[in-house]
Amino acid sequence: MKNAIEEVLPGTHHRLCAWHLLRNATTNMCSPRFTSKFKDCMLGDYEISVFRNKWQTLVEKFGVEEKEWLNKIYEKYRSWATCYIRGKFFAGFRTTxxxxxxxxxxxxxxxxxxxxxxxxxxxxxxxxxxxxxxxxxxxxxxRGVPVMQTCIEPLEMCAADTYTREVFFLFRPILIRSGAMRVVDYQTRDNSVIYYVCRYAKLANVWEVEWVDNGNAITCSCMRMESFGISCEHIISVLA
Incomplete structure (x- = not known):
């Protein structure tokens, strides 16, 4: 399947099914604790450096450096690790x-x-x-209007009018999380402005939100909007 996808659909990114990977991890490693940590490495929204550190810690903790299945699956990390799939549109699907x-x-x-x-x-x-x-x-x-639950009622109401009800219920928790985000700095360039966003103004994690003037476009370094098709809390904090 991988070879056929590369030949027929060269512009796509082949992603392995998370459910099958977890089942294979359980079968090959025979350790529920390992499977739980493996799931965290696979689905956690980490930066690449953090993912690599977590993987190294996982391998050393369980002493599985020589495990053939694990080494083979790591060679395919670009097809299952979230940090390498980020920005590829999968509409939230992780399994088949x-x-x-x-x-x-x-x-x-x-x-x-x-x-x-x-x-x-x-x-x-x-x-x-x-x-x-x-x-x-x-x-x-x-039919009807859902009860507004956030302090950003105009934006929430706009989302309720724009999205289908099911997508709106996916978007609202993101809107709620945006309340914890703070714009701590910004930088003006030729035709764009870059905003630096942190959670509770703590500089441990900083996301860059870029607003392009002439194209009226906005992007975030987390690339969740490109991956899921719904704005992230970092973009919302800038818009709000």
Whole structure:
């Protein structure tokens, strides 16, 4: 699959399924504690240097430097470590469960013994069901207004009007977290302004948010918006 993706879809980034990786870690390492630490290294939103330090600590702590499976999987870190995938758009998907869920839905409507005409008939029923779910989601998004829960009510209300209800409920916790962010400094360039954002004004972690004047675009060094399609709390703190 990896070779086919590189040949047919050269502009994409192949990502390994997190669920399968954790299952393989459990099978090969036989240690729930190791699997838990491995999961943290894989899914933690760390900088590259932090990831490498955590990985080295993990290997040394469990004494698995010579474990063949672990060494092979580390060679593929660009396909599973969050710090190397950051900025690649996956819409929040980490596993193949979405695809497998579709396969399961098809299996509920179609059976192996169906002939071609029966398969088409029941497949059309499945498409009708999916279309109904889409219309229902749109209806839920248009019906009523969710209760505002943040102190940035105008921005929250705008998000409620712009996003579908399901995406809005994903966005609101990010909006709440933005209240802990502080702009501690900024720097003006030719056609842009770079804002330096910290959590509770502590300089342990600093994110750079760049606003480009002529393009009316805004980006953040965490690159979560590029990865998930939803603004991060650092950008929101600058906009607010």
């Amino acid at each position: 469960s979405h695809c497998e869920g579709l396969h399961s839905l098809i299996g509920k409507y179609t059976k192996p013994h169906y002939d071609l005409s029966e398969f088409i008939e029941h497949f059309q029923r499945m498409l009708g069901h999916m279309q109904f779910r889409k219309f229902y989601a749109e209806y839920e998004s248009a």
